[in-house]
Amino acid sequence: MLVYLAIVVVFCAIYPIIPRKHIRWLFLALVLALSIMAFYMKPYETDDISNYFNQVSMLRKGGFSTLRRCIQNGDNHWNSLPVCGFYFYLISLFPDNGMLPAVTIFLAYGSMFWVLWRASQRYEVNKWYLFVASFFILSTYWFYDICSGIRNGLTFTLFCLFAYVELVEKKYKPACWLGYLAMCFMHSSGILMMMIRIALLLSGKKNSKFMSVLVFFAMILGGAVVPRLGEITNIEYLQLISEKAERATATSGFASGTQYLVNVSVFVVAVCVFCYAVYVIKKQTEKYESFSDYINFVQLIVFFMLGSITFTLTFIRFARWVIPAVISVVFMVGMQANSNAKIEMLTGRKNKSVIKSGMTLSSNELVINFCMVGYLLVHMWYACNGTSLIWLHFS
Secondary structure (H helix, E strand, O other), rough: HHHHHHHHHHHHHHHHHHOHHHHHHHHHHHHHHHHHHHEEOOOOOHHHHHHHHHHHHHHHHHOOOHHHHHHHHOHHHHOOOHHHHHHHHHHHOOHHHOOHHHHHHHHHHHHHHHHHHHHHHOOOOOHHHHHHHHHHHHHHHHHHHHHHOOOHHHHHHHHHEEEEEEHOOOHHHHHHHHHHHHHOOOOOHHHHHHHHHHHHHHHHHOOOHHHHHHHHHHHHHHHHHHHHHHOOOOOOHHHHHHHHHHHHHOEEEOOOOOOHHHHHHHHHHHHHHHHHHHHHHHHHHHOOOHHHHHHHHHHHHHHHHOOOEHHHHHHHHHHOOHHHHHHHHHHHHHHHHHEEEHHHHHHHOOHHHHHHHHHHHHHHHHHHHHHHHHOOOHHHHHHHHHOHHOOOEEO
């Protein structure tokens, strides 16, 4: 835990003195530092990664023929999740099992900070907002859980990367859809993100609110239907999804544990940030038109989480790995849009109503930044004292 905190503190200390154009290299150094830390982590016997280490060692010893046999026999569910098998096989080409968490952290954090940098360049985001967005990731993204669980967190985070490239950059659409599909075969939870992406595709640009409400009710009703898939089909992938859904519904209900309530608080903060960002961005439609599809995508995620709030396992995984990846981007773009609107008002033709509106935007900016930074500092304190990060130790 202290090593993670030290890396964050050094990042925060160095950030102000790095010129805006070189921030991407600081991001790279940060990601490499986190990856190196992950390389030396020592898992507990009960962690999923202990089992994954055995699988990687088996693949290293047996080679590609072992991978093929596992897929054919359905070992580790690799017949339904072959991308996971191939990922572990590629890791087995390295001589040390520590490369599994190291590469996973590099891909997860690397993708999130790459998206931040690209979005900050596209929308000319102020250096301060870029910093707060970065700190949002460092504070709310559950580092130890993705190190120990590997597949779920990586699946969600890479899906968000592909969504950004397709919906904002408007590039490589076929490759992004292949990426979506690959994530569904990396971990069964990928199908949840795929459902959200398909919902966005079906909604178009004008019916996103209706589709969001539909996703909300579909999530509630799906909890009763999906667990029964295994009874009506012999398709192993659907049976796996049914099994996972049954496990999720078995823990349904409002929990009162601190970790669950903290994740709820992250969701509430995310909703507040999202609503205000949408409010200011929609006032500058032309400038932020390329961001509209991404906003609709995040809106569907918000309604999905609202519908899944009683399905504890599903809700907390989205709160830990999806919310940091998408809301960090929405926050900084939204605050930059707010700043642009304020500057345009105060430098344009002045009258009492315009000045009042400009002052309101300035007040909103100060209040939101103050509340956001304050919350993230409290959450960082909690992360270092009450989350799985306290279990982080090294070999």
